[in-house]
Amino acid sequence: MPYWLMKSEPDEVSIDDALAAHDSTVPWTGVRNYQARNFMRDQMRIGDGVLFYHSSCAEPGIAGLAEVASTAYPDPTQYDPRSKYHDPKATQENPRWLLVDVRATQKTRLMPLPELRSYPELADMQILKRGNRLSITPVTPTEWRFIVKQLKAD
DNA sequence: GCCAACGTTGGC
DNA sequence: GCCAACGTTGGC
Numbered sequence: 001m002p003y004w005l006m007k008s009e010p011d012e013v014s015i016d017d018a019l020a021a022h023d024s025t026v027p028w029t030g031v032r033n034y035q036a037r038n039f040m041r042d043q044m045r046i047g048d049g050v051l052f053y054h055s056s057c058a059e060p061g062i063a064g065l066a067e068v069a070s071t072a073y074p075d076p077t078q079y080d081p082r083s084k085y086h087d088p089k090a091t092q093e094n095p096r097w098l099l100v101d102v103r104a105t106q107k108t109r110l111m112p113l114p115e116l117r118s119y120p121e122l123a124d125m126q127i128l129k130r131g132n133r134l135s136i137t138p139v140t141p142t143e144w145r146f147i148v149k150q151l152k153a154d
Numbered sequence: 155g156c157c158a159a160c161g162t163t164g165g166c
Numbered sequence: 167g168c169c170a171a172c173g174t175t176g177g178c
Contacts, residue, residue, distance in 0.1 A: 005166070006175075007176090009176095032163090032174095033161075034161090035161095053177085055176065055177090056177085057176095060176080060177070112169055114175075129161040130159080131160060131175095132159090132160095132176090133159070133160060133161080133174080133175050133176070134176095135175090
């Protein structure tokens with residue numbers, strides 16, 4: 001079972017927002033990076049584990065756990081001229097951008113970025129690498145188990 | 155607000 | 167296909 005870390009700006013969709021949504025499920029709109037899109041299209045499967053990460057905020061870090069709840073399908077915001085995610089080059093016949101549904105399963109304590117950096121076990125996490133900007137990154141089973149264990153320890 | 159890092163664009 | 171310019175991300 002693969003695992004993922006997915007960044008969301010809590011001003012847009014926080015873990016609380018996701019838990020409050022119908023079925024605790026939100027469409028992961030707005031991914032506009034080909035590598036992240038390809039992860040969703042080619043590798044994500046229903047039931048994959050997701051670390052719900054808050055980014056671009058006062059205290060960035062892992063804020064909850066979630067799971068992939070759909071396979072990839074076209075992101076409707078690409079067709080909406082009023083959306084900031086609008087892409088004039090996308091057509092119904094040839095969608096450029098995809099999304100998956102994500103179901104939040106639990107809010108955890110916040111595990112802030114400096115704490116993530118403090119664990120030697122997590123030194124190879126993509127999110128911690130210099131210049132990392134990808135909004136979706138794979139997480140190894142070992143990293144997943146370690147993080148979940150830390151989150152449940154208190 | 156700053157700025158390093160990196161992806162995309164477009165002229166050639 | 168190269169690569170400079172530009173735009174965006176995201177932590178600080």
